[in-house]
Amino acid sequence: MPGSPSRCFALVPCAGIGERAQAGGPKQYAVVAGRSVVAHTLAALTAVRGLEAMLVVLAPEDRQFERHAPAFQGARAWVARCGGATRAASVGHGLDELRRRGAGEHDWVLVHDAARCLLRPAWVESLMAACRDDEVGGLLALPLADTLKESIAGPAGVRVAHTVPRAGKWLAQTPQMFRLGLLRRALEAAGTGVSDESSAVEALHLAPRLVRGDIENLKLTWPADFALAERLLETRR
Numbered sequence: 353m354p355g356s357p358s359r360c361f362a363l364v365p366c367a368g369i370g371e372r373a374q375a376g377g378p379k380q381y382a383v384v385a386g387r388s389v390v391a392h393t394l395a396a397l398t399a400v401r402g403l404e405a406m407l408v409v410l411a412p413e414d415r416q417f418e419r420h421a422p423a424f425q426g427a428r429a430w431v432a433r434c435g436g437a438t439r440a441a442s443v444g445h446g447l448d449e450l451r452r453r454g455a456g457e458h459d460w461v462l463v464h465d466a467a468r469c470l471l472r473p474a475w476v477e478s479l480m481a482a483c484r485d486d487e488v489g490g491l492l493a494l495p496l497a498d499t500l501k502e503s504i505a506g507p508a509g510v511r512v513a514h515t516v517p518r519a520g521k522w523l524a525q526t527p528q529m530f531r532l533g534l535l536r537r538a539l540e541a542a543g544t545g546v547s548d549e550s551s552a553v554e555a556l557h558l559a560p561r562l563v564r565g566d567i568e569n570l571k572l573t574w575p576a577d578f579a580l581a582e583r584l585l586e587t588r589r
Contacts, residue, residue, distance in 0.1 A: 367435025490561030
């Protein structure tokens with residue numbers, strides 16, 4: 353309704369197959385510290401204060417989710433089997449589903465990677481507080497701490513081409529928080545090749561806000577990431 357407060361919805365694209373993780377199946381269903389990666393992720397989002405609902409976007413043929421995330425239930429726990437071939441397509445279809453379920457163009461959508469299972473509710477709440485009155489929106493990110501090298505591949509293997517100045521460089525994380533209408537327009541204009549929502553919004557010549565995240569908010573991508581996540585989750589217990 354015009355003039356009503358904007359609500360916040362979480363959208364979790366969960367339609368990927370996670371080939372790089374070598375987890376023997378979709379990485380979001382790999383077991384880490386006693387439960388699936390996506391179950392950890394959704395437990396954290398469920399504990400976030402101020403979220404209207406959470407939508408998980410699955411591949412149309414997915415028949416595993418309910419078995420791997422049995423606690424994801426209730427009026428705020430939404431599931432849609434409308435995922436696409438790319439992350440951007442899955443997010444776009446998820447935005448359409450949110451609209452069908454009553455979300456408005458001016459409502460906020462926080463897109464979060466299913467594979468960032470070390471998420472803490474306080475980080476999400478910090479992002480929401482920082483962006484709620486922002487004209488564009490924003491994302492969790494970390495200033496780059498390590499020296500950054502650009503590589504070149506040749507007959508002698510992959511070598512350093514040059515060192516990239518790290519001043520002003522940030523590592524993008526999720527959630528990434530934008531208004532539903534803006535994000536839909538941005539994704540439609542950018543196509544399916546963008547790797548995150550901020551990239552699509554940036555292509556509209558807008559500057560999302562950078563909100564400092566946490567080094568533990570890592571995305572499980574490579575086999576070693578799962579062992580690290582296991583140790584970190586065990587220490588939290």
